[in-house]
Amino acid sequence: MxxxxxxxxxxxxxxxxxxxxxxxxxxxxxxxxxxxxxxxxxxxxxxxxxxxxxxxxxxxxxxxxxxxxxxxxxxxxxxxxxxxxxxxxxxxxxxxxxxxxxxxxxxxxxxxxxxxxxxxxxxxxxxxxxxxxxxxxxxxxxxxxxxxxxxxxxxxxxxxxxxxxxxxxxxxxGNYFKSGAPAVSIWVSQYTRAAPGGTGAAKCGGNYAASLVPQAEAMALGHDQVVFLDAAEHKWIEELGGMNLYFVFEDGTLLTPPLSGTILPGITRDSILALAREEGLTVREERYSIDQWRADAASGKLLETFACGTAAVVTPVGKVSDTDSSFTIGTGGPGQTTGKLKERLVAIQRGQAPDTHSWVKKLA
CATH class of the missing domain: 3.30.470.10 (Aminotransferase class 4, branched-chain amino acid transferase, N-terminal domain)
Known part of the structure; x- marks a missing residue:
């Protein structure tokens, strides 16, 4: 056989x-x-x-x-x-x-x-x-x-x-997000997407079924997506309903939450990290709290936030809200680093730029 x-x-x-x-x-x-x-x-x-x-x-x-x-x-x-x-x-x-x-x-x-x-x-x-x-x-x-x-x-x-x-x-x-806005608005959910030891790192339907109620809640409140915090302390940022998150700071740092078993190891995530290093950014995979996110946005230390995934590719985040407050990131629209990384990634995917990582598989 x-x-x-x-x-x-x-x-x-x-x-x-x-x-x-x-x-x-x-x-x-x-x-x-x-x-x-x-x-x-x-x-x-x-x-x-x-x-x-x-x-x-x-x-x-x-x-x-x-x-x-x-x-x-x-x-x-x-x-x-x-x-x-x-x-x-x-x-x-x-x-x-x-x-x-x-x-x-x-x-x-x-x-x-x-x-x-x-x-x-x-x-x-x-x-x-x-x-x-x-x-x-x-x-x-x-x-x-x-x-x-x-x-x-x-x-x-x-x-x-x-x-x-x-x-x-x-x-x-075609386009994943239908609002047509230059940057998405996200809601900080009180629900939990995944817990340590669970199936958060697996791409299984149950994870997405569990996100439907919080996603519907976010949309009912006028937002495009929901962001989940960790299950243990409910303070550390994990990911959106189906996308990984990145934070760009004024000192040239790009931060993203670490893979710890509760976050899906995105292929677009990994690609963005490689391209960011090539752009001269200092890449950090570290925990980042909702309180620090709010404070850094208010102080101007945080310039941009964006999400990425196969369906939406790279999507700027302009506004974040929870039950107590809202805050805007940068100008509330697409940032320079976000745009540059998306442009580079899309150009490689579509054969418009050299594929130095051998990521593209031509079929015919």
Whole structure:
């Protein structure tokens, strides 16, 4: 039997792909996460057999038994990354191997089987090439890729499942934030996202489900996003609902909260830190309290705050509010360092600047 890394992804015929005119209408205004391409990749895992039956076929519903483990015990993980169309006609992805590695770390935390990194990347590549006509061409747009794994064994009992399904779907994507504001406003939540020893460093759906109520609260109060503090003391800044945070100071320092098991190790986060060092900034991964954030913004010591993630890339933070007060960071709009780091990152992703880190993987 071939190893998982040697699996061939078998193509299945698509009886009714999306007509070209319908696809063009979608791509003219893709939105984010609401439209999907024609195909999906699926790979099965069975205890004692491993990974098998890798196929790419029409995107469609997933048949699940009502007792499927994912529905009752939440064994589910996912990733998010993008494919881009370069000016020379090439199609490229950004650091997919890093997503593969993080996917496996999430799998270990959720007691799920790991997937060979080369098979993870090959599955995504296969889908992108099959649906390459779905990549938007307008500035800032991309093809958002969602690999995920669910437990499919039908049983009721608290133990790791014996059957899993790995799937990759894709969605043409425009701008993540819809407010159009030059900088986002965030609400300091009284809820907790993650606790030490929990699943905060894993990319699993439960973490995001827990953020929905505080996110809705923030939006009801007129804010774009929510920021979470630590679970133990409720004073140390951790991350936004789905993005890492950075703070730029007048002395040329860039600070971000450290990875301590409660913060998702963002791939964009890691990329920004590397680019910041190249820009001559002093990078510090240290704890930073909400009180210090407020004081530094008031004194002018803090010049900029920004968030980053795959979906939103780099987003300036202009205003922060909690139940007692609000404060503005810098001018309340995009800062110079934020803009420079975003410009450099996007230029690398889109093939407009040299890729000295070998982050970009060209597919065709």
């Amino acid at each position: 071939a190893s998982a890394a040697e699996l061939t992804i078998t193509p299945l015929p698509h009886p009714a792909p999306t007509p070209a005119d319908v696809r063009a209408a979608v791509l003219a205004n893709p939105g984010f996460g609401t439209n999907f391409t024609d195909h999906m990749v699926t790979i099965e895992w069975t205890e004692g057999k491993g990974w098998h039956d890798a196929v790419i076929g029409p995107r469609g519903p997933i048949p699940l038994d009502p007792a499927a483990s994912v529905l009752h015990y939440a064994q589910e993980i996912f990733e998010g990354l993008k494919a881009y169309s370069h000016a020379d006609g090439a199609i490229a992805m950004f650091r997919p191997e890093a997503n593969a590695a993080r996917f496996n770390e999430s799998a270990k935390r959720l007691a799920m089987p790991t997937l060979p990194e080369e098979l993870f990347v090959e599955a995504i590549k296969t889908l992108v090439l099959a649906d390459r006509d779905w990549i938007p061409q307008q500035d800032g747009a991309s093809l958002y890729l969602r690999p995920f794994m669910i437990a499919t064994e039908a049983f009721l009992g608290v133990r790791p499942a014996k059957n899993y399904k790995f799937i990759v779907i894709a969605s043409p994507a």
